Amino acid sequence: xxxxxxxxxxxxxxxxxxxxxxxxxxxxxxxxxxxxxxxxxxxxxxxxxxxxxxxxxxxxxxxxxxxxxxxxxxxxxxxxxxxxxxxxxxxxxxxxxxxxxxxxxxxxxxxxxxxxxxxxxxxxxxxxxxxxxxxxxxxxxxxxxxxxxxxxxxxxxxxxxxxxxxxxxxxxxxxxxxxxxxxxxxxxxxxxxxxxxxx
Amino acid sequence: xxxxxxxxxxxxxxxxxxxxxxxxxxxxxxxxxxxxxxxxxxxxxxxxxxxxxxxxxxxxxxxxxxxxxxxxxxxxxxxxxxxxxxxxxxxxxxxxxxxxxxxxxxxxxxxxxxxxxxxxxxxxxxxxxxxxxxxxxxxxxxxxxxxxxxxxxxxxxxxxxxxxxxxxxxxxxxxxxxxxxxxxxxxxxxxxxxxxxxx
Numbered sequence: 001x002x003x004x005x006x007x008x009x010x011x012x013x014x015x016x017x018x019x020x021x022x023x024x025x026x027x028x029x030x031x032x033x034x035x036x037x038x039x040x041x042x043x044x045x046x047x048x049x050x051x052x053x054x055x056x057x058x059x060x061x062x063x064x065x066x067x068x069x070x071x072x073x074x075x076x077x078x079x080x081x082x083x084x085x086x087x088x089x090x091x092x093x094x095x096x097x098x099x100x101x102x103x104x105x106x107x108x109x110x111x112x113x114x115x116x117x118x119x120x121x122x123x124x125x126x127x128x129x130x131x132x133x134x135x136x137x138x139x140x141x142x143x144x145x146x147x148x149x150x151x152x153x154x155x156x157x158x159x160x161x162x163x164x165x166x167x168x169x170x171x172x173x174x175x176x177x178x179x180x181x182x183x184x185x186x187x188x189x190x191x192x193x194x195x196x197x198x199x
Numbered sequence: 200x201x202x203x204x205x206x207x208x209x210x211x212x213x214x215x216x217x218x219x220x221x222x223x224x225x226x227x228x229x230x231x232x233x234x235x236x237x238x239x240x241x242x243x244x245x246x247x248x249x250x251x252x253x254x255x256x257x258x259x260x261x262x263x264x265x266x267x268x269x270x271x272x273x274x275x276x277x278x279x280x281x282x283x284x285x286x287x288x289x290x291x292x293x294x295x296x297x298x299x300x301x302x303x304x305x306x307x308x309x310x311x312x313x314x315x316x317x318x319x320x321x322x323x324x325x326x327x328x329x330x331x332x333x334x335x336x337x338x339x340x341x342x343x344x345x346x347x348x349x350x351x352x353x354x355x356x357x358x359x360x361x362x363x364x365x366x367x368x369x370x371x372x373x374x375x376x377x378x379x380x381x382x383x384x385x386x387x388x389x390x391x392x393x394x395x396x397x398x
Binding site: 006010011012013014020068069070071077078080081082083084085092093094098102103105106118119120121122123124126127152154160164194 | 209271
């Protein structure tokens, strides 16, 4: 005789906050410049904080060599109730959805993110096929200003990516990225570390 | 004058393959036993291979102390075209969707997975609030049999979890979990490492 299980969820989705589309349509960027691609990511991180739709993190995926905008992401962890929903994860998921492939390595794609990826996003980038990552604030800035535990990254985290063909540019507009984290800290907003219950 | 961006994707979802619900309704497990919880994860990994709906990996989330089944997941990377869709990620996402919280640490939840989590899933577990992880096959089994690069886990990956209150039980039904990986290898199915294009 078979067991009767409670109904389990069979699907779940992630979505950009409603403001994102019109927000980026109303901005002007020169995406051929690295700083301008980063400015979009930081603008998204700031607006996400202003709108109250998640944590102070923004990201975007561009296709090289033309630097065509493929997708964007912001942190929607609390409103969409999943710890997976970091800005980088949303940008990656939406890039793969736009290009209908799990393997972005068939093209040349760059992820620009307002803060250095945490361990989860660092790991996700290995599988994604991304060719290049550009970061603003450092993990230690996030830990100092947003209070979160970014996880035990390998000591040579950059080298582990490079070994697999993923290039990296760090500290792009770090000061501006940190200013958003600082505003987050000053807003008294929650810290995302999970509660810990010992089984 | 504002720029006109191409339409970007605003949402994306993940879902269990259609066979999962009726499959588990037709099985009988005694979830009070660790091996029986693992048997569900391995059964899902095997059936996912048989049905051709993704890679040979299965996972489930249980709520302690009653070991109530909260969610399940299988790898749907290729059919749902996202590298994020590992079995553990799907199980986590659906558990958080079922409980409507990004923080599973408010309860006592266990993830049972047919293979040791890769670096992406290892990182995701830090943020999830999971209290306990039970694994079948080891990462080195996955690398040997499924050919994938599981990423640079910290040397003391178990200790990094324990420090944060996440307990671990390994090698549960490892032989049975490896048998599914072996069947995957013998099927000549694709290896999931992304293509690497150098920008």
